[in-house]
Amino acid sequence: MSEILYSEAQLKKVVAELAAAIAADFMGQPVLLLGLLKGCQPFLADLCRQLSYHQVDLAVDYLQVSSYVGSASSGKVKIKQLSADEAFCRRRNVIIVDDIFDTGLTLQKVMAWLQAKGAAQVKSCVLLSKSGCNQTAIVPDYCGVEIPAAFVVGYGLDYNEKYRELPYIKVLPENEQ
Ligand code: 5GP
Numbered sequence: 592m593s594e595i596l597y598s599e600a601q602l603k604k605v606v607a608e609l610a611a612a613i614a615a616d617f618m619g620q621p622v623l624l625l626g627l628l629k630g631c632q633p634f635l636a637d638l639c640r641q642l643s644y645h646q647v648d649l650a651v652d653y654l655q656v657s658s659y660v661g662s663a664s665s666g667k668v669k670i671k672q673l674s675a676d677e678a679f680c681r682r683r684n685v686i687i688v689d690d691i692f693d694t695g696l697t698l699q700k701v702m703a704w705l706q707a708k709g710a711a712q713v714k715s716c717v718l719l720s721k722s723g724c725n726q727t728a729i730v731p732d733y734c735g736v737e738i739p740a741a742f743v744v745g746y747g748l749d750y751n752e753k754y755r756e757l758p759y760i761k762v763l764p765e766n767e768q
Pocket of ligand 1: 627630658689690691692693694695696698741744749750
């Protein structure tokens with residue numbers, strides 16, 4: 592039996608709280624939300640909608656980033672820019688939006704990449720953070736909830752491209768991995 596960690600209603604509340612925190616910090620300043628595909632999709636869409644209620648001046652772009660194979664991190668983070676504009680993040684306030692913070696290696700690599708490309712300010716926003724797994728000195732600026740160190744799926748998070756469509760987040764039992 593799979594354990595539901597966060598229901599659709601709980602996720603909605605968490606995302607609304609994250610949007611309120613971002614809006615309080617960025618009122619009157621343009622922000623580029625940079626989603627890490629593919630897992631960010633439902634989270635980013637809901638976050639944008641919530642930010643629009645606060646009238647934050649938003650632009651949205653994406654990077655394609657991968658490190659996981661099945662339920663294990665390869666430790667090698669690959670970044671692919673999707674914007675055709677080479678200078679898309681130069682002198683901008685960028686908030687990286689990712690589904691889950693685990694070892695921190697993805698955020699570490701993407702932050703360094705954005706700084707090298709000339710972003711004015713780089714912040715990070717994650718929906719979930721796994722307790723006790725951080726291998727870096729990075730702490731996400733905006734974090735929805737801490738979860739136990741289990742493999743989770745749903746609300747954009749996949750296992751071999753399955754389960755992304757679930758409106759909730761559940762633990763994937765080891766016998767299904
Ligand atoms: P990190 O680089 O922080 O170890 O991992 C970040 C990325 O690993 C996430 O964006 C996500 O793609 C993947 N990931 C880490 N933990 C999980 C998990 O529990 N479930 C799923 N589906 N992906 C995870």
